[in-house]
Amino acid sequence: MKSLPQLFTNTRVYQATFLLMLPFYVLNSDIPLLQAVVDSQINLPCNISLPSEDDSISLVLWYKSGISAPIFSVDARYGPLENSKHFTSEFLGQRGYLDFNFESDLAFLIIKPVEDGDEGDYNCRVDFRWGRTLKSAVKIDVIVPPRSVLITNEKIELLYGTIGPYDEGSSLILRCIAKGGRPLPTVTWWRDSVEIDNSFQEADEQDVRNDYIIRELSREDLMAEITCQASNTNLTSPEAAAVIIDMNLKPVDVHVISTRRHFCADRQFGVECQTTGSRPPANITWWLGTQKLNAAVEIVKDGGNRTVSNLVFVPTSEDNGKYLSCRAENRKMPGISKTDGLTLNVHYAPILYIYLTPNQNPDKLYEGNNIHFECKFQSNPKIVKLEWQYQGSTLLTNSRTGIYVRNKSLVLQNVSREQSGTYRCLADNLEGRGESKGLEIKIKYAPVCKENQKAIYAVTVEELVEIYCEVEADPNDVTFTWTVNNTGYSREVLSFDSFGLKSVARYIPYDENDFGFVACKAHNVIGVQKEACIFTLLYVR
Incomplete structure (x- = not known):
């Protein structure tokens, strides 16, 4: 009995003759569609993945619909694939060759340049020494770009380059005609890479036309480049023609x-x-x-x-x-x-600027400090009134609150955090009122207790209680201390955790004498909290 290799060898001639004469077509509605433009290049993929490591390619055949014989073939039945001969058909001639990419298990039939007659279905057949035949299919859609694009006026006079000059306010009609192309192209008008008109229409079976009308030329149209583009594919740049509009303009x-x-x-x-x-x-x-x-x-x-x-x-x-x-x-x-x-005599309203005196750092304004503002101004004619405002309200000298208004200066003594906000100066002359931009200041302060905290905790003997304390401060980098006070003694609470402006202390009363008041205090770089946060521990039997 003959082995498989012997049978294959004995039937080579018959198989070759049969395969070269019989085209193969894959009838599948999901065949991949490739588009190519006339005179460009297209790569048709063919699956050449080996069924097994010990197998190899014997024959690669490409067919095209409407042609009975292969349009391209590679015969590797009598030697290694890399030494095999490539056969092209009269249909492809020197336009076609096959490129193997073994890393991706693909071979590409490369057609260059593409011709109009290349459109159709293509099928690839790959025979192996031992494995089953692989079959691939692809469809080519060949696009023929338009032959030319022309721009004319309404009298069908050819326009190109710089046209005009046209008077500002007059009208202008530009007509674009695209000749040829399959499928018929889309004809659009563009200005500065922006589409401005796409209302094209078929002039006849071969031409497409689009009229662009400027009903009233404006100065924005001066030297504007108006471009007509005709395109029936994204694979190539559109065919285009352009004109530049020259104009006579009035003084603006x-x-x-x-x-x-x-x-x-x-x-x-x-x-x-x-x-x-x-x-x-x-x-x-x-x-x-x-x-x-x-x-x-x-x-x-x-x-x-x-x-x-x-x-x-x-x-x-x-x-x-x-x-x-x-x-x-x-x-x-x-x-x-x-x-x-x-x-010939020019007056203007005051122009004002507010600033802190040079010896003050706006990032280091602390509660209890004195703050000095100055107001600079320009005015013609002279200023008749100068005013200072805080948060939109007028400021007046008040020694009780430490506010001193001194014409171009404002002094705030012993400031508190409530005086943070926006300050400005305003002035009047015969031309009107002017005001400076607002100068916002932020006064930093030592910690204070946050309002509306839980103040009373009811616990029993030997019950663990967690007491929560929260403060307000600027800057908010604070350190907490806790103490417990009753009639007999006062001592520091060491068991607590802090996170930001919050702290929680853990305390266990062991007898009735351990009940009383728990105090929480915090401090930052500005200072120590003046009044501690007080929490009451009530004894529950």
Whole structure:
């Protein structure tokens, strides 16, 4: 009787002939779908995992739907796989080759470049020396990108590069036409990487069109790059065309700039006027009331976007209260102007700043200390009233409470923790009221008992009682001590635990004389608690 290897050897020729002639198809609705773009590369996976360690691959065959013979094969029946020959078909030619990845137990049929006719079902068959045949299937969907993208106006005139200039406020119609592509592409308009229109429609069987209408051009549209994209896949970058909008713009603003708060008669001063947004650059003229002034020098900056005019002027006493203005006009848009100006005497409300005197550290304000505040201010005209506030309420001198208001200074003597909060200074002049930003202070203090604690504990002789004590303190790093007091003696309680601002003592009365009062005290870096927390032990028979 012949062994299996002998039988395999005797039937090689017959098997090879049969396998090469008979295509294999996997009829499965769950076949993986791969997408590829024309002229790109695609890798078709094939499972080549060995059934056992002593087995090996004899034959790898690839088939495509609609083609009876294998489109690619590797024959390893007569020698090691690495020395075997690879056979490609007329269909693939030099576009296909097989790459083995034994670490992942996969072989990839690589097709490059992909052609339109590559679309369809593909099947891989792997024969082994001894094991059962492995079969894999995959489906390729070939995508044909659009041939071109064009931008035109409503008259079908081709637009590209920088277009215009268009007048601010006018309308603009841009039409995008994408030609070809399978499936038909999505045609969208983009501005600064943001999609602004996706209302495309099919123009005919081959073209897709999208019209983008700007009903009123604004200055934000100046030099804006508007891009039309056509895409039918995420596998490649979209086909695109872009235009840049050039425009004529009106002046957007005008500002008079002066380094002086007020102006003195018979003294020379300079004042500057700036205007932006005009395209082409604006022309600036100066006016004192209705009189035109000519002693100015004009400079165009920032590539024409900004025009600066500097005026040198000597006012007289008669000019007090007059309005000095500059006017910006676009020469190509006559009749449209922007104006700004100033009155030659400028007043403003007080500007105030509150601070602690330099010898005080805001992080080391302790209960019992004195605190000194100062208020700085700027004002034109002079201040007529200065006020201090705490938490929104006005402060007045009160020697009983240690509060002293001294115009620009505020002194708090022997402060308590209740005086923590926000302080500010306020001032009035003829222009109005100004106030400083609030200065918040936090006064640190020694421990005090927290209110509403359990104060009475009823226990019997030799009963363990746990007494809870809680304090308030800032900083909250405290140390506790406990004592028990009765008519006969007073001694320290040593059995207790502390955690943060809380402590619990454990105490056992052994006879009636051990009952009385238990006291809890704490201290921190500020000091020792003045009044202990007192707890009463009642004897229960």
